[in-house]
Amino acid sequence: MSEAMGLDPADWVMWREMTAMRAGVDRALEHRLQRDAGISAADFDVLRSLADAEGHRLRAGALAEALGWEKSRISHQVRRMADRGLVDRQDCPTDLRGTWVVLSETGADAFATASCGYVETLERTLFSRLDADDRAAMRRVAAAVTDGLLAPDVQAFPTR
Amino acid sequence: MSEAMGLDPADWVMWREMTAMRAGVDRALEHRLQRDAGISAADFDVLRSLADAEGHRLRAGALAEALGWEKSRISHQVRRMADRGLVDRQDCPTDLRGTWVVLSETGADAFATASCGYVETLERTLFSRLDADDRAAMRRVAAAVTDGLLAPDVQAFPTR
DNA sequence: CACAGATCCATGACACGTCAACAACACGGT
C-alpha cells in the first residue's frame, strides 16, 4: 500500500502521523473532560458554543451550523444533555418549528470546571510542542486544506 | 472562551482549523469508501493492515497494536467484518488463546476496489493543497506532537 | 385563501467505540 497507487511514501507517512497526532490529542482531551467534569468532548463543544452565544442560547439549527454537525446529531445530543440538566430546551415563540437550546446553570458550571483542564491539556499535548514557525505552518496547512474542502467530491466514479 | 484562560487567540483559531481540516478529510474519505466499496474507514484500516501483513494474516493483538486500537474494538470490528465475509477468523494452533485474522478473497477485492478512491480522495483533499514546505512542516508538527504523547497525563489536577 | 414545496426538528434503527468483567490459556517457580 505504501508504495503502491502512485502515492509518495513520505506523504503516506505524513498521513499516518497526522492520524496518530489527532487520535492522541483527542483521547487526552476526552479523558481529561471526563475526569474533570464528567462530560464528553461533544458535550463540551455544545457548552462552548452556547457560552459564546448571545444570551447563552442558540437555535438548534444555528448550533448545528456552528459546530458543523448534522441536525439529527444535534437533536440527539441536546436531548441527552437536557436529560442530564446541562441544557434546557425552550419552544421558540416566533417560529413554532424552532427550538431554543439554552445553557443551564449546571451546564455553565460544568463548562467552567472543564475549560481549565481542556486548555491545559491542549497546551500540554499540542502547543507546548510547537514553536512559532510550527504554528504558522500548521495554520497555513489547515487553512489551505479547509479551503479546498468547499469544492465537493467531483470526479468520483461509482464502482458498484 | 477564545481570549479567556490564557490561551493565545491565534492558537485557538489554529486548533479550530485543525479540527475542521481533519473532520473534512475524514468525512470525504468515509463517503468515498462507502460509495466505492461499501466499507467504513475502520474496515479499510483493517483490510490495509492485513494486506500489508505476511500471509495476509495477523493475530488479533498484533492488529490492535498496528492500528493503535483497543483489543475489544478489534474483537467487535473483526466479528462484524467476518459476518460480512471480509475476513476469516482461525484459531491459532500454537497458542490456543490466540486468533488469526485472515484477509478473505472478498476482503481483498473490497480493498483493491477501495484503495484507488481512497488515495485519490486523500490526494485531492489533502496533498494537492500542500507544497513541499507545507508537507515538511506538517511532518515536523505531527512528529513533535506524537512524541510528546508518550509522556502521559501528569500534572493533572482533579477538580471534583 | 389554498396548496406545494421548503424548512425545522424529532425519532427509530443500526453501526460503532469504550469500559468493565470475564473465560481460557500460557508460563514461571516450587
Added chain:
DNA sequence: ACCGTGTTGTTGACGTGTCATGGATCTGTG
C-alpha cells in the same frame, strides 16, 4: 504436577453518530 500470575481475546452494557423517515410549521405563488 500444582498453583499463582499474566496474557489473549470475547462479551454485554452503554453512550454516541449517521441515515432514512416523518410530522409540524412556514412561505411564496396562483
